[in-house]
Amino acid sequence: MVTRVLASSCAVLTAFRCWSASGHLDLYWIDSEGGGSTLIVTSAGESVLIDSGNAGVRDPHRIQHVAADVAHLDHLDHYITTHFHSDHMGGAPELSQLIPIQNLWDNGLPDGDPDGNVGSGWPLTSKAYRNLPVKERHKVVPGSVIPLRGDHLKLACAISRQQPWNTPAWPISKASLPAGQPPVKATDTSDNANSSAWVLIWGAFRFFDAGDLTWNTETRLVEPAVLVPEVDVFQVTHHGLDVSNNPWLLRALNPTVSVMNNGSTKGTAPEVIQTLRSLPGLKAQYQVHKNLRSNEGDNNCPDDHIANLTANCSGNYIHCDVSDEGATYKIEIPGNGAKATYTSRRK
Numbered sequence: 001m002v003t004r005v006l007a008s009s010c011a012v013l014t015a016f017r018c019w020s021a022s023g024h025l026d027l028y029w030i031d032s033e034g035g036g037s038t039l040i041v042t043s044a045g046e047s048v049l050i051d052s053g054n055a056g057v058r059d060p061h062r063i064q065h066v067a068a069d070v071a072h073l074d075h076l077d078h079y080i081t082t083h084f085h086s087d088h089m090g091g092a093p094e095l096s097q098l099i100p101i102q103n104l105w106d107n108g109l110p111d112g113d114p115d116g117n118v119g120s121g122w123p124l125t126s127k128a129y130r131n132l133p134v135k136e137r138h139k140v141v142p143g144s145v146i147p148l149r150g151d152h153l154k155l156a157c158a159i160s161r162q163q164p165w166n167t168p169a170w171p172i173s174k175a176s177l178p179a180g181q182p183p184v185k186a187t188d189t190s191d192n193a194n195s196s197a198w199v200l201i202w203g204a205f206r207f208f209d210a211g212d213l214t215w216n217t218e219t220r221l222v223e224p225a226v227l228v229p230e231v232d233v234f235q236v237t238h239h240g241l242d243v244s245n246n247p248w249l250l251r252a253l254n255p256t257v258s259v260m261n262n263g264s265t266k267g268t269a270p271e272v273i274q275t276l277r278s279l280p281g282l283k284a285q286y287q288v289h290k291n292l293r294s295n296e297g298d299n300n301c302p303d304d305h306i307a308n309l310t311a312n313c314s315g316n317y318i319h320c321d322v323s324d325e326g327a328t329y330k331i332e333i334p335g336n337g338a339k340a341t342y343t344s345r346r347k
């Protein structure tokens with residue numbers, strides 16, 4: 001239950017009270033170079049990691065560094081894999097050796113390649129994940145709620161395996177959508193389309209993370225009925241690729257701040273940048289990486305809102321410190337000293 005290692009002289013038995021009295025909830029976008037790895041630490045000190053970055057040692061060590069050295073965690077209470085691609089699930093086996101994982105949540109690991117590729121070696125490549133040393137495994141369904149302690153706190157699944165939660169327990173967005181019907185893109189037969197999407201609510205504050213959910217499946221969250229709330233912080237879906245980030249969904253989410261977990265040459269698609277810039281309520285964009293593709297003109301946010309400006313980087317993270325029971329939140333990049341405070345829209 002007690003999740004944070006003491007950083008001060010607080011005795012172990014008082015650690016929970018120290019943190020629960022802090023009145024803060026923290027979000028960290030850890031640099032997995034175009035993978036997904038978002039850490040949530042609640043005001044009660046419970047932790048949820050959404051996706052574990054790439055396989056190898058780099059991303060698990062970056063996650064472990066933020067979890068242990070920055071957030072003072074000695075284990076992860078919950079780990080969610082949004083879908084079975086290596087940039088989201090690859091780091092889990094190595095990470096589980098660095099920091100214990102209690103509960104694993106995923107869509108149910110398939111026996112065959114999740115993208116339907118024959119002869120991909122899936123049984124072998126997924127073996128370490130299949131054998132993850134966790135206490136309990138849970139299959140995500142639409143409406144799954146991660147059990148977290150705390151008043152006015154909820155982390156729930158809005159869509160999983162292309163099935164939306166049709167009776168969501170949050171106030172539905174009333175933001176105006178573009179006219180007409182949402183446009184359709186080429187059918188995505190990959191596991192990206194099966195990504196689980198998560199809404200985090202703490203008091204007035206709301207956050208949305210949809211892994212790599214793709215365009216036509218995103219439409220199911222707004223047609224025939226809008227099923228998402230308006231949010232304060234939006235994790236740009238799929239690293240900012242334009243097979244995701246359907247403007248109908250983004251208009252419904254109506255975020256104040258966007259955070260893109262892109263890589264130096266991955267994501268940050270010009271179409272997505274244009275969509276973000278057109279959102280009526282968006283006040284600030286952040287990127288884990290500067291897009292270094294040279295032929296796309298001005299498609300980065302200002303340098304001080306970017307955690308890593310070069311390809312050969314030190315893996316700086318972005319931190320969101322939500323305080324006052326969700327009334328305000330500060331986004332900071334410790335690597336460059338940037339800080340800005342925002343007020344939750346529903347305060």
Ligand SMILES: [Zn+2]
Binds near residue numbers: 035087212238
């Ligand atoms: Zn991805």
